[in-house]
Amino acid sequence: MASNDTLNIRQLLTPANLRPLAAPLLIIMILSMMVLPLPVFLLDVFFTFNIAVSVMVMLVAMYSRKPLDFSVFPTVLLMTTLLRLSLNVASTRIVLMHGHSGPDAAGKVIEAFGHFLVGGNTAVGIVVFVILTIINFVVITKGAGRIAEVSARFTLDAMPGKQMAIDADLNAGLIDDKEAKRRRKEIAQESDFYGAMDGASKFVRGDAVAGILILVINIVGGLFVGVVQHDMAVGDAAHNYTLLTIGDGLVAQIPALIISVAAGLVVSRVGDDGDIGGLVIGQLFSNPQVMLLTAAIIGVLGLIPGMPNLVFLLLALSLGALAWTRRKKMAEEAVTAAAAQPAAPAAAAPEAQEASWNDVAPVDVLGLEVGYRLIPMVDKAQDGELLKRIRGLRKKFAQEVGFLASPVHIRDNLELRPNAYRIALKGVEIGSGEAYPGQFLAINPGRVSGTLPGRETKDPAFGLPAVWIEPAHREQAHALGYTVVDASTVVATHLNHLILNHAAELLGRQETQALLDHIGKDAPKLVEDLVPKLLPVSTVQRVLQSLLEEGVNIRDMRSIIEVLAEHAPRTQDPAQLTARVREALGRAIVQSLFPGNAEVQVMALEPGLERILMQAMTSGGDGGVIEPGLADTLLRQTAQIAQRQEDIGLPPVLLVPAQLRMLLSRFLRRAVPSLKVISNNEVPESRTIRVTAMIGAQG
CATH class of the missing domain: 1.10.8.540 (FHIPEP family, domain 3)
Known part of the structure; x- marks a missing residue:
C-alpha cells in the first residue's frame, strides 16, 4: 500500500504534471511576499531571481524571429511587474523595521546596489535613480507603448484584407484548408498580441511611477521611524534609510529597464529573417563604403586641436580596417561566385555556325501572349494576380475533367496591341481579346435596368454585351444588374472556357x-x-x-x-x-444534364424521320449519308427547337436510338454547339423521360 502511494506521488511530481502548476505557484509566491515577512536571505534570492528573469526575457526577445514567437510576452511583462512590486513591499517592510541596524539590514543585494553602484553617496544615488526612472518612463516605455498601439491599430485595419487574400488563395487552390486555418489563426494572434502589448506597457509605466512614490515614502517613513522610534540622529537616519531606499529602488528599476528594452525590441522589429543581433550586424556593417566615409569623418574630427585625438584617430583606424576587411571579403566572394558559374562558350562567327536540333523549338501546348500593358498581370516579381488564377484554373480543371492539362506558357508579344492578349493551342490561335488593368468589365446578362459610361465591347468568353468601366462606377453597375469582374478575371474566364472546349485536344x-x-x-x-x-x-x-x-x-x-x-x-x-x-457512364451523363431526380425533359425525333435516318445508316455504308434537303431541314429545325429549350431554362438535349447517336452528334455539333445528343441506352431506368419537343422532316 505504501509503495503504491509512493508511486502515485512520484507520478504527480513529474515535470509534465508540475508545469501547469508553475504559474499559479508564482502568483501565490508573489502575493505571499506582499503579506508575509521574508528573511533577508530569501529577499536576496528573489532580487537575484528578478534580475535573472529580466535578462532572460531580453535575450529571448533578441533571438525571436518574429513577435508571435514570444506571444506570451505580455503575460510575462505583467508577472515580472507584480514580482518587482511585491519585492518593493517586502524590502520596504525590512528597511523600515531593521534599517537602524546598518546598511546591510535589507540584504547584501540592496547593500551592493546602494554602496558600490553609487559609491555610497545618497545624492548621486537619488540622481541616478531618477534618471533611470525617466529613461524607462519617458523614453523606452512610452515609445514601445506607442509602437504597440499603432501596430495594433494597423493590424486590426489590415485584417479584412488579409482574410480576403487568404480566401482568394484558398479558392485559387494555392493553399489547402489547414494552411488557411493556420494563417487566419496567426492573423488573429498577431492582432491580439499587439493589443495586449499596448495594454501591458501601461503596467511598466505604472511601475515607474510607483518606484518614485515608493522612494519618497521610504525616505520619509525611514526618517520618522529612525528618529521617533529608534532615537537616531537626523543625519544618521537620513544616511541609513536613504541609502537603503536608493539600493532598493535601483535593484528594482534596473530589471524594469531591461524588461522595457525587451518590450521595445519585440514590438519594433520588422521582418522575420533572423535574430535582432544578426540583422543589426548584417545591415549596419555590410557596406564598406559607409564605414570608410565614417572613418574619414571621425579622422578629420580627431585632427582638430583640442579634441581627444587618440580616441578619435583610434576609432577611425578601426573603422577603416573593418571596411578594408569587408571589401576584401566581398571581392573574394565575387571571384568565388564567378568561378562557380560555367564559362560562357566563345561566340562563333556567323559563317561557322551550323544548324542543330537546338534550333528546333517545341511548340507550346497552351500559350498566352499579352501586350505590354498586361505584363504586370502576369509578372511574378509584381505578384501578378493572373498567375495565381491560372494555377487555380489548372487545379480546378484537373478536379472537374479528370486529367492534368499542360502548363500555360506566358510571354509578352510586342506585336499585339498594348491591352490585347492571345490564347494559342499548339501554336494556333483559339481566342483573343482585350483587357484593361485598373478597370472593370460590366457584363450585361440580359436583364439590366440602365446604361453605363465606358468602352462598349463583348465578353470574350461568351460573347455577351459588356462595358469597360472605371472603378468609380462599380457600385452603380451592380445596382443596375450588371455582372462586374476585374481584368484578370476576364482573361482567366476566357482561358478556362477555351480549355474546357478544347479538353480533347489537350x-x-x-x-x-x-x-x-x-x-x-x-x-x-x-x-x-x-x-x-x-x-x-x-x-x-x-x-x-x-x-x-x-x-x-x-x-x-x-x-x-x-x-x-x-x-x-x-x-x-x-x-x-x-x-x-x-x-x-449514363447515370453520370444524365445527372450532369438534369441534376437530382428531376424529369429528363428532352427533344426527340419524329418516328418517320427516325426511320429515314435509320435507313440512311444501313444503306450509306460506314457513317451513313443524309440527303442534302433533309440535312438542311434537320439542322434548321434542331437549331430552332434547341433555342426554345434554352429560352425556357431547359438544356438542349436530343434523345435518339443508340445506332443514331454518333451520327447525329457529329452532324449537329457544329450547327448547335450547346446541343447534347444522348441515346436511349444511356438513360437510367430510374429516371422518368418526358419529350418536350419533336423534330420532324418537312415534305
Whole structure:
C-alpha cells in the first residue's frame, strides 16, 4: 500500500504534471511576499531571481524571429511587474523595521546596489535613480507603448484584407484548408498580441511611477521611524534609510529597464529573417563604403586641436580596417561566385555556325501572349494576380475533367496591341481579346435596368454585351444588374472556357500515359490487364478524346477501364468502345444534364424521320449519308427547337436510338454547339423521360 502511494506521488511530481502548476505557484509566491515577512536571505534570492528573469526575457526577445514567437510576452511583462512590486513591499517592510541596524539590514543585494553602484553617496544615488526612472518612463516605455498601439491599430485595419487574400488563395487552390486555418489563426494572434502589448506597457509605466512614490515614502517613513522610534540622529537616519531606499529602488528599476528594452525590441522589429543581433550586424556593417566615409569623418574630427585625438584617430583606424576587411571579403566572394558559374562558350562567327536540333523549338501546348500593358498581370516579381488564377484554373480543371492539362506558357508579344492578349493551342490561335488593368468589365446578362459610361465591347468568353468601366462606377453597375469582374478575371474566364472546349485536344499520348500510371498506383492489375495486353495506349486515348469532345468528364477512370477491358476482346473500334463506355457512364451523363431526380425533359425525333435516318445508316455504308434537303431541314429545325429549350431554362438535349447517336452528334455539333445528343441506352431506368419537343422532316 505504501509503495503504491509512493508511486502515485512520484507520478504527480513529474515535470509534465508540475508545469501547469508553475504559474499559479508564482502568483501565490508573489502575493505571499506582499503579506508575509521574508528573511533577508530569501529577499536576496528573489532580487537575484528578478534580475535573472529580466535578462532572460531580453535575450529571448533578441533571438525571436518574429513577435508571435514570444506571444506570451505580455503575460510575462505583467508577472515580472507584480514580482518587482511585491519585492518593493517586502524590502520596504525590512528597511523600515531593521534599517537602524546598518546598511546591510535589507540584504547584501540592496547593500551592493546602494554602496558600490553609487559609491555610497545618497545624492548621486537619488540622481541616478531618477534618471533611470525617466529613461524607462519617458523614453523606452512610452515609445514601445506607442509602437504597440499603432501596430495594433494597423493590424486590426489590415485584417479584412488579409482574410480576403487568404480566401482568394484558398479558392485559387494555392493553399489547402489547414494552411488557411493556420494563417487566419496567426492573423488573429498577431492582432491580439499587439493589443495586449499596448495594454501591458501601461503596467511598466505604472511601475515607474510607483518606484518614485515608493522612494519618497521610504525616505520619509525611514526618517520618522529612525528618529521617533529608534532615537537616531537626523543625519544618521537620513544616511541609513536613504541609502537603503536608493539600493532598493535601483535593484528594482534596473530589471524594469531591461524588461522595457525587451518590450521595445519585440514590438519594433520588422521582418522575420533572423535574430535582432544578426540583422543589426548584417545591415549596419555590410557596406564598406559607409564605414570608410565614417572613418574619414571621425579622422578629420580627431585632427582638430583640442579634441581627444587618440580616441578619435583610434576609432577611425578601426573603422577603416573593418571596411578594408569587408571589401576584401566581398571581392573574394565575387571571384568565388564567378568561378562557380560555367564559362560562357566563345561566340562563333556567323559563317561557322551550323544548324542543330537546338534550333528546333517545341511548340507550346497552351500559350498566352499579352501586350505590354498586361505584363504586370502576369509578372511574378509584381505578384501578378493572373498567375495565381491560372494555377487555380489548372487545379480546378484537373478536379472537374479528370486529367492534368499542360502548363500555360506566358510571354509578352510586342506585336499585339498594348491591352490585347492571345490564347494559342499548339501554336494556333483559339481566342483573343482585350483587357484593361485598373478597370472593370460590366457584363450585361440580359436583364439590366440602365446604361453605363465606358468602352462598349463583348465578353470574350461568351460573347455577351459588356462595358469597360472605371472603378468609380462599380457600385452603380451592380445596382443596375450588371455582372462586374476585374481584368484578370476576364482573361482567366476566357482561358478556362477555351480549355474546357478544347479538353480533347489537350489530352495527348503523354497525358494519357500519365493518367494510366496515376490510376495504376491504386489499381495496378486493372491497368496491366488492359494496356498493352488488350488495347494500345492510342486506342484508349481516342476513346477518352471522344468522351471529352462531347463534354463528358473522365474522372471515373476505373469504370472506363473496366468497360474497355470487358469489350476490348470483341472489338478494337474506338467508336464502338466509346458507345459502351457512355452506356456505363449514363447515370453520370444524365445527372450532369438534369441534376437530382428531376424529369429528363428532352427533344426527340419524329418516328418517320427516325426511320429515314435509320435507313440512311444501313444503306450509306460506314457513317451513313443524309440527303442534302433533309440535312438542311434537320439542322434548321434542331437549331430552332434547341433555342426554345434554352429560352425556357431547359438544356438542349436530343434523345435518339443508340445506332443514331454518333451520327447525329457529329452532324449537329457544329450547327448547335450547346446541343447534347444522348441515346436511349444511356438513360437510367430510374429516371422518368418526358419529350418536350419533336423534330420532324418537312415534305
